[in-house]
Amino acid sequence: MNTEAIIRGAAWFRALTGRRHPLPGDPPSVLVADADLGGEPTRFLCVVPDRNGRFPCARRGEVGLEEAYTLAARVREVTREGGPGRKQPIVALVDLKSQAYGRREETAAIYLAAAAAADAYGSARLAGHPVIALVVGQALSGGFLTHGYQANRILAFDDAGVMIHAMHKAAAARITRRSVAELETLARKIAPMSYDIRDYAKLGLLHKLLHPQSPDEPTPEDIAMVQLELLAAIADARSAPFDLRSRLESKEARETRKASRLVYEKIHEQWHSRSEVTR
Amino acid sequence: METIELSYPAKRKIPSRAHIGVVGSGDLEVLIEPAEGKSAQVRIRTSVEGFEATWRAVLDRFFSGYDGLASIQINDAGAAPGVVSLRLAQAVEASEQ
Amino acid sequence: MNTPAHAADFLRRQSFIELNARERANVLVDAGTARELLGPFDRIESPWLAAQGITPQADDGCVVIKGKIAGQAAVVTALEGAFQGGSIGEVSGAKMTAALDLAAQDCERGVPTSAVILLETGGVRLQEGNLGLAAIAELMNAVLVLRRRAPVVCLTAGTVGCFGGMALVAGLASYVVMTREGRLGMNGPEVIQEENGVEEFDASDRSLIWAIHGGEQRQALGLVDALVEDDVSQIAEAVRASILKGVPSTHRSSEIDLYRRRIQALDASRQWDPRELRTSWNDQPHTEEKQ
Numbered sequence: 001m002n003t004e005a006i007i008r009g010a011a012w013f014r015a016l017t018g019r020r021h022p023l024p025g026d027p028p029s030v031l032v033a034d035a036d037l038g039g040e041p042t043r044f045l046c047v048v049p050d051r052n053g054r055f056p057c058a059r060r061g062e063v064g065l066e067e068a069y070t071l072a073a074r075v076r077e078v079t080r081e082g083g084p085g086r087k088q089p090i091v092a093l094v095d096l097k098s099q100a101y102g103r104r105e106e107t108a109a110i111y112l113a114a115a116a117a118a119d120a121y122g123s124a125r126l127a128g129h130p131v132i133a134l135v136v137g138q139a140l141s142g143g144f145l146t147h148g149y150q151a152n153r154i155l156a157f158d159d160a161g162v163m164i165h166a167m168h169k170a171a172a173a174r175i176t177r178r179s180v181a182e183l184e185t186l187a188r189k190i191a192p193m194s195y196d197i198r199d200y201a202k203l204g205l206l207h208k209l210l211h212p213q214s215p216d217e218p219t220p221e222d223i224a225m226v227q228l229e230l231l232a233a234i235a236d237a238r239s240a241p242f243d244l245r246s247r248l249e250s251k252e253a254r255e256t257r258k259a260s261r262l263v264y265e266k267i268h269e270q271w272h273s274r275s276e277v278t279r
Numbered sequence: 280m281e282t283i284e285l286s287y288p289a290k291r292k293i294p295s296r297a298h299i300g301v302v303g304s305g306d307l308e309v310l311i312e313p314a315e316g317k318s319a320q321v322r323i324r325t326s327v328e329g330f331e332a333t334w335r336a337v338l339d340r341f342f343s344g345y346d347g348l349a350s351i352q353i354n355d356a357g358a359a360p361g362v363v364s365l366r367l368a369q370a371v372e373a374s375e376q
Numbered sequence: 377m378n379t380p381a382h383a384a385d386f387l388r389r390q391s392f393i394e395l396n397a398r399e400r401a402n403v404l405v406d407a408g409t410a411r412e413l414l415g416p417f418d419r420i421e422s423p424w425l426a427a428q429g430i431t432p433q434a435d436d437g438c439v440v441i442k443g444k445i446a447g448q449a450a451v452v453t454a455l456e457g458a459f460q461g462g463s464i465g466e467v468s469g470a471k472m473t474a475a476l477d478l479a480a481q482d483c484e485r486g487v488p489t490s491a492v493i494l495l496e497t498g499g500v501r502l503q504e505g506n507l508g509l510a511a512i513a514e515l516m517n518a519v520l521v522l523r524r525r526a527p528v529v530c531l532t533a534g535t536v537g538c539f540g541g542m543a544l545v546a547g548l549a550s551y552v553v554m555t556r557e558g559r560l561g562m563n564g565p566e567v568i569q570e571e572n573g574v575e576e577f578d579a580s581d582r583s584l585i586w587a588i589h590g591g592e593q594r595q596a597l598g599l600v601d602a603l604v605e606d607d608v609s610q611i612a613e614a615v616r617a618s619i620l621k622g623v624p625s626t627h628r629s630s631e632i633d634l635y636r637r638r639i640q641a642l643d644a645s646r647q648w649d650p651r652e653l654r655t656s657w658n659d660q661p662h663t664e665e666k667q
Contacts (some may be wrong), residue, residue: 054644057572065461067563069636076632101571107650108642109590109599111562112628112635115516119629122520139498142511142562143540149513166509166541171570176502190424192466192507205510244379244517247510257507259423263414263470264477270413271442271478278412278441280426298416300398302433310416311436326431333465354431 008137008216009061009095009160015218016093016227020162023074028072029053029061037089038231043078045071046093057102057197063143064100066112071114071147075120079127087129089234092121094148097169110113114146122150130237132230135197136215140165152206152237153246155229159215169195191256204253207233207246289319293347297373300366306363307355307363310368314350325355333360339344341367349374378640385508390608393462393534393557398496401441402626404452404497409443411633412489422465423502433459435471438468440475449482449489451475457496464497464542465504465515469511473539476518476528483525490526491519493549494627496533498564523627527551529618533606534560537589537644539564551601551618553611554591560599561589587650596654599628 008245010031014020017035022028033102034041049061053148058064063071078088100110125131131149133139135156144164148154156162166172187194191202210229214220239247247253248260293313301306316322321338337360351370356362392400402410416434417665425432439460441452453472455462472493479489500508519528530549532538536545537559546552546560554560563571565579578584587593595603602614638657642648 027656056644057576065642068564069614069632069639072632091566093586100563101576103568103577103588103647104642104644106561106563106568106577107648107653108639109547109561109594109597111560111640112547112599115544115629116635118516118544119520119548119627122517122631126520142541142544145509145513145516145544149510149549150517151640164506165506167502171567173571174500186428187505188402190427190503192424193505200506203506203510205506210443232480243521244514249516254622257422257466259467260470260511263420263467264474266418266420266479267413267440267471267474277408278410278415280431282427296417298434301458304432306458308416308433312417324426327428337531341512352434354433356431 008046009046009093011043011049011217012093012095012134012136015223017044020051024161025227026070026074027053028267029058029064029067030074032074037227037270040086040089042089043074043090044091044093045074045147047096048145048267055102055104058100061095061097062100063096063098063114063146064105065108065110065113068110068117068146072113075117075124078129079109079120079124082129084108087127089132089228089271090113090121090124091128092131092148092151093146094133094135095137096143096147097138098140098144100141105113111247117146118150125152126242130234130243132233132237134226134230135162140168141166152240152242153211155208155233156197156200156206157215158197158209158211161215163195165195178253198266202252204250205255207236207248222250231236232249281325281331282341283322283323283325283331283334285335286318287321287342288336289316289348290347291346291348293349293374293375295308295374295376296329297358298341299370299373302356305357305359307358308352309366310352311370314348314355316348317330319347319349319351321351322355323353323355325357325376327355327357335364340364346369358371380596389430389534389605391606392608392611393436393555393584393606393607396458396497397437397454397494398441401439401454404442404492404612405441405445405450406447411442413440413475415439415603417561420467422467422504424466424507428503430460430503436467437462438471439450440471445490445619447490448619449487450492450619451489452492453477454494455497459500462497462536463501464508464511465501466507466511469515471507473515473518474510476515476522478521480518480525483522488526490529491522492529492531492615492619493545494531495538495542495546496536497534497542498598500543509541509623512545513546516548521549524623527619527621527623529553529615530612530616532560532591533611534558537555537564543622546551548627551621553596553600553604553614553618554600555600555604555606555611556591558591560588560591560594568589591651596623607650
């Protein structure tokens with residue numbers, strides 16, 4: 001897996017939209033295009049590396065200040081400009097190197113930038129726009145919370161180059177005071193800690209695992225397959241409520257997220273009961 | 280993780296349940312509830328293994344001055360015996376109100 | 377400054393920071409109205425920690441108190457910073473999200489119910505990895521849903537502060553209340569130093585840390601609605617006042633044009649003294665932006 005140059009996002013953006021350049025006024029690190037998908041204009045968004053980016057800590061495909069606010073603005077456009085009738089689908093192509101870790105970013109409140117993008121995606125979904133996250137590479141921590149995790153449906157490639165996680169291995173090992181090998185052993189026992197996308201699929205959060213032949217350089221067959229799956233996911237999103245309940249109701253979630261489901265069940269009982277005050 | 284279970288003969292019903300503490304580093308939480316039967320039960324879960332004898336000593340001493348028919352759960356993250364005794368005393372005080 | 381009146385005030389102060397999560401949640405709620413939900417005796421713990429040699433806490437480090445604030449229905453959720461750094465696991469995350477979901481349902485039924493979220497947290501609990509991260513995403517959705525109907529107030533008083541993915545929750549809040557001791561940011565100093573070196577952020581430099589993440593700086597940038605002393609009655613009053621303000625006409629996370637302009641105006645070719653941003657960022661947000 002190539003962890004330095006994040007390349008799949010740009011390749012898949014080109015493959016699905018026919019475009020390779022940012023919209024006028026946008027930084028080179030955010031690619032946005034409206035492209036036809038099954039006869040319907042669909043907005044695709046992707047964060048890519050920009051070696052000449054203004055912010056030194058956001059040049060390798062991280063979601064920094066400019067990236068987050070650009071995503072927010074381009075997603076808002078969709079919700080603002082949509083008239084009555086069919087809500088335009090939004091596809092977040094995810095292959096990113098996490099959030100940007102920098103002093104400038106912290107000073108200028110990157111947490112709010114990230115929240116703004118997540119707000120835009122989440123609000124679009126709540127307004128009825130199908131939002132699909134297609135994870136073609138890495139989807140890490142704050143970056144994924146910003147770009148992708150508010151989607152109705154999450155799709156991912158079943159491939160060693162795909163990773164969804166809260167923190168990359170080396171840092172996670174350091175912070176939990178284990179070796180990377182120990183972390184990997186633990187991760188085999190404890191599904192939510194695993195770096196393997198197939199284990200992520202067991203958590204019930206993923207809508208579907210896809211199997212392109214050539215994830216780095218998509219073939220025409222790969223592209224056709226992904227387009228069909230995106231359309232199916234969009235249709236599925238349209239047929240269901242606009243919340244994130246599918247992540248708790250899926251077959252896998254009923255197995256792996258029992259504690260979450262128990263929380264929802266019990267708190268509902270207690271919320272409505274007439275038991276005594278505790279203070 | 281080590282789980283230690285102890286029991287002590289007891290008769291006096293306690294007025295209420297109580298909860299004290301936080302499972303922070305070097306600390307513990309205690310849940311104390313009224314029990315049925317003839318003995319008080321203690322269940323200790325600790326992330327620091329190999330100190331069963333110490334736990335027994337601390338609890339033996341505690342029960343030498345406590346007669347409640349209680350079910351006590353301890354979730355421990357490496358508290359020193361003095362801290363354990365303190366939390367037990369706090370839990371008892373809260374449960375007697 | 378050492379007049380008897382000031383000294384008496386200081387002595388009367390009760391520290392909020394010294395209280396644990398349960399105590400903090402309880403002091404914010406009107407006396408006689410607090411009801412804890414999914415408390416320690418319900419024993420809904422993390423299913424993932426014991427297998428890793430970590431002792432679970434009976435409430436998984438999250439306290440949920442339903443009650444009233446300023447006479448109005450409210451739910452308070454408080455993270456225990458002393459348990460695993462207040463980090464978000466499957467259960468603690470679900471408790472917060474479920475509480476906000478229920479508050480939103482009550483709003484739908486005609487009982488406006490606000491939420492107050494006490495954030496002392498480093499973000500995702502790494503021992504629960506993807507379930508912690510997913511829980512934060514679900515909580516963010518719950519905030520988006522509830523904040524349209526009732527205020528969501530986020531409070532960070534210290535000492536842990538609010539970091540990681542949970543900082544995005546603060547970013548979505550209707551109102552943010554902080555003390556000077558409190559800190560708010562996506563990435564803590566150690567993480568930045570790890571990723572990009574000590575030149576980028578010297579994690580041992582306490583004055584730098586508070587100059588960037590501290591409550592006073594955040595307030596000076598217009599990111600905080602109330603900056604209060606570490607005092608139970610002042611903090612409780614600030615929370616009450618936020619709830620009484622009701623749903624704001626606009627949320628910071630929706631002010632995209634404003635913040636985009638501010639970012640574009642930054643000279644990214646150098647590091648800045650954080651105080652440089654105070655003047656340019658403390659103008660009133662535009663209200664023309666529609667959500």
